[in-house]
Amino acid sequence: MKLKFIVTAVLLFTFLEAVSQKTPAPEFGKGILNLVGKDSTWSMKFAARMQFLYNSNWDVQNGDVINPEFDFLVRRARLKFDGFAYSTKLKYKLELGLSNRDISGASEFTGNSARYILDAVVMWNFYENFELWLGQTKLPGNVERVISSGNLQLVDRSLVNSRFNIDRDMGIQLRHHFNLTDKFLVREKLAFSQGEGRNVTSGNLGGHQYTARLELLPFGTFKSKGEYSGSDLKREAKPKLMLAATYDFNQNAVKNRSNLGSYMVNDVGFYETDISTLFVDAVFKYKGFSFMGEYAAREADDPIAKNSDGTPTGDVVQVGNGINLQAGYLLKSNWEVAGRYTNISLDRNITGRDIENQYTLGISRFIVGHKLKVQSDLSYLSLADNNGQLMYRLQFDIHF
Numbered sequence: 377m378k379l380k381f382i383v384t385a386v387l388l389f390t391f392l393e394a395v396s397q398k399t400p401a402p403e404f405g406k407g408i409l410n411l412v413g414k415d416s417t418w419s420m421k422f423a424a425r426m427q428f429l430y431n432s433n434w435d436v437q438n439g440d441v442i443n444p445e446f447d448f449l450v451r452r453a454r455l456k457f458d459g460f461a462y463s464t465k466l467k468y469k470l471e472l473g474l475s476n477r478d479i480s481g482a483s484e485f486t487g488n489s490a491r492y493i494l495d496a497v498v499m500w501n502f503y504e505n506f507e508l509w510l511g512q513t514k515l516p517g518n519v520e521r522v523i524s525s526g527n528l529q530l531v532d533r534s535l536v537n538s539r540f541n542i543d544r545d546m547g548i549q550l551r552h553h554f555n556l557t558d559k560f561l562v563r564e565k566l567a568f569s570q571g572e573g574r575n576v577t578s579g580n581l582g583g584h585q586y587t588a589r590l591e592l593l594p595f596g597t598f599k600s601k602g603e604y605s606g607s608d609l610k611r612e613a614k615p616k617l618m619l620a621a622t623y624d625f626n627q628n629a630v631k632n633r634s635n636l637g638s639y640m641v642n643d644v645g646f647y648e649t650d651i652s653t654l655f656v657d658a659v660f661k662y663k664g665f666s667f668m669g670e671y672a673a674r675e676a677d678d679p680i681a682k683n684s685d686g687t688p689t690g691d692v693v694q695v696g697n698g699i700n701l702q703a704g705y706l707l708k709s710n711w712e713v714a715g716r717y718t719n720i721s722l723d724r725n726i727t728g729r730d731i732e733n734q735y736t737l738g739i740s741r742f743i744v745g746h747k748l749k750v751q752s753d754l755s756y757l758s759l760a761d762n763n764g765q766l767m768y769r770l771q772f773d774i775h776f
Contacts, residue, residue, distance in 0.1 A: 407776070411459075423457075428451065430771070431769050432445065434765065436766060451771065453478065458470070467501075469499070470495065485578045512546040515549075517587065519657045519659060520534060523604050527606055529714050534734075540698055550566045560594050560596075564588075565587075566589075568585070569585045572635055573635045581639075582630040592618070593617065598618070607666055607706055607746075617658070630648055643683040643684055649678050666705075666706075668701075671699050679692050700719075701718075716735070719734075734757045737753060739753070750773075751773070752769060754768050
C-alpha cells in the first residue's frame with residue numbers, strides 16, 4: 377500500500393511539474409495550479425498545506441506542576457483539488473490527508489486501509505438556489521467543525537468539538553438559501569448519510585443518519601465567507617452576525633459518539649441505540665473583533681451498551697452537553713490576542729467523567745492571512761479534586 381501511494385505521488389508531482397512549465401503559477405496562497413480547459417468546460421485548482429506543531433503538557437496536582445511531556449508533530453499535511461466539470465453548476469472537491477493523524481483509524485471497517493480520503497464530493501446547482509451534494513464530506517454540524525482546520529482562530533478546535541462533533545460521512549446533502557429582505561439571508565441544509573463516519577467500506581451496520589441545519593444572517597453575508605473562518609481578517613466595516621442550529625439523529629447507531637468514537641460490540645454483533653445531537657452556535661465580527669459561541673448536547677435512547685441477556689458490555693454513549701465561548705481582537709499589525717472558555721458536562725452517572733473546564737489564551741501572527749501564520753496558545757484544564765492539566769502549543773501553518 378505504501379509503495380503504491382509513493383508511486384502515485386511521484387507520478388502526480390511529475391505531471392504537475394510538466395504542466396507548471398506551461399502555466400503561470402498563481403499568487404502565494406491561491407493554489408499551486410489553477411487550470412481551465414481551452415473550451416472552458418472544466419477547471420482544477422490544486423493546493424497543498426502543512427501544519428507543524430510543538431506540544432507540551434504538564435499535570436497539576438495540589439498546586440504542583442509535574443510529569444512534563446513534549447513532542448513535535450506534523451499535525452496535518454494535505455492535498456486539495458477542486459473546480460468544476462462540464463458546467464460551472466457542477467463542482468467537485470477532493471481532499472487527501474497524508475499525515476499520520478490524517479490517515480489514522482484503519483480497521484476492518486475501512487478495509488484495514490489507511491483513511492487517505494477526507495473529502496470526495498460533487499456539488500450540483502440543479503435549480504436556482506438549490507444545490508445537491510453527493511459523496512463524502514463534512515456534515516452540516518457545529519460551526520467550529522465546518523471551519524477548515526487551516527482557518528482556525530486558535531491552534532486547534534475546542535473540547536466541545538472533540539466530544540460532540542459529527543465530522544464527515546458518506547451520503548447526500550440538499551442545500552438552499554433565500555433572502556427574507558435585501559440583507560437578511562437564510563440558509564437551509566439537509567443531509568442523509570450512512571451514520572458511521574468516513575472511509576467505511578463494510579456497509580451500513582446500524583441505521584442511517586439524518587442532519588438538518590438552519591442559518592440566519594440578519595445583516596447579510598460576511599466578506600469572503602468569514603462566518604466559516606476564524607478571526608476577523610477582513611475587518612468587517614459593519615457588524616455581521618450568523619445564528620444557527622443543527623439537529624442530528626443517528627438511528628440505531630453502533631458507535632459511542634454517534635458516527636464517531638468506538639464501535640459498541642456485544643455478544644451478537646453490535647449494540648444499537650438512537651442517538652440525537654443538538655448544536656446551537658453564533659458568529660459575530662466587526663472591525664477586527666470576532667466572537668464565536670457554541671452549545672452542544674447529546675442524548676441516547678439507552679446509552680448503556682448491553683449484551684443480548686441485558687448485561688452491560690462496558691461501552692457507553694458519551695451523552696451530556698458542552699459550551700464553548702471564544703473571542704479575539706486583530707490588531708492593525710495582524711497580531712491577534714484571543715481567549716476561549718470551554719465547559720464539558722458529560723453525564724457522570726453514565727460516563728463516569730467529571731465536569732471539565734478549560735481556559736485558553738492564544739496569540740497569533742498572521743503573515744499572509746490564514747495561508748501563512750504562526751499561532752500559540754496556553755490552556756489550563758480544570759479537573760476534579762483541584763487537579764488539572766497545563767498545555768502549551770506552538771504551530772506554524774503554510775498553505776500553497
